[in-house]
């Protein structure tokens with residue numbers, strides 16, 4: 066790379082993107098580092114506090130961009146919730162939006178994209194690298210010293226920055242206020258038990274989409290004898306309220322805002338949990354709800 070190459074860090078509001086930004090600034094300095102954040106407009110309020118804290122700590126500005134629509138509005142416009150397991154919301158509100166901003170601003174290949182995926186996510190790293198080629202990419206957390214999210218949380222504690230509250234509540238990511246169209250039953254049960262009002266918003270939005278499309282489309286799927294059936298958030302809540310906890314505790318699903326899927330050839334996000342909240346279930350990765 067030339068010594069004038071600039072490094073553009075995708076800041077998600079999660080722990081690993083904090084560390085990616087920290088390492089980029091450490092290696093290339095403020096002059097050659099940029100930070101960009103795509104706002105879905107349904108982020109957890111504490112995510113913005115975390116962005117503000119990062120700006121103060123590093124002495125930089127994180128550029129904040131937004132399509133102007135929420136994931137629910139995208140589902141409405143695209144007439145689907147997910148498409149062959151790919152999520153139009155992340156593609157449109159994050160990946161395409163940032164691509165557009167950068168393409169309008171910079172000549173191709175004159176900058177390097179930086180992402181917070183780590184050494185445990187090589188499948189995502191490989192897909193993203195291939196999808197963005199020949200655009201140079203860098204994954205600082207795939208290099209030594211290897212760290213886990215608990216290490217990043219410890220570092221934040223040392224420098225006096227609070228870990229984003231969704232992590233401390235046991236969520237595996239800090240995206241979309243703790244909800245996600247790619248999350249599974251265990252994740253949605255956790256949202257229901259932890260932030261029931263937010264679950265209620267997602268439930269209402271899902272019902273609106275179902276009514277609008279006049280189809281039995283749902284975020285959740287339930288497998289019975291190997292066959293997947295739609296399961297609405299409404300019906301899932303009724304089961305939980307009735308004390309039925311027989312849902313698949315391993316079905317955490319996976320938010321994937323910044324790593325490409327095989328379906329759309331683009332990208333997805335990160336993962337964490339037990340490291341930060343020891344009592345939480347196993348799993349790793351990344352919300353103001355309007």
Ligand code: SF4
Pocket residue numbers: 105136152154155158240241244245246247320321322351
């Ligand atoms: S976190 Fe989930 S719901 Fe939010 S934009 Fe990404 S894929 Fe869509």
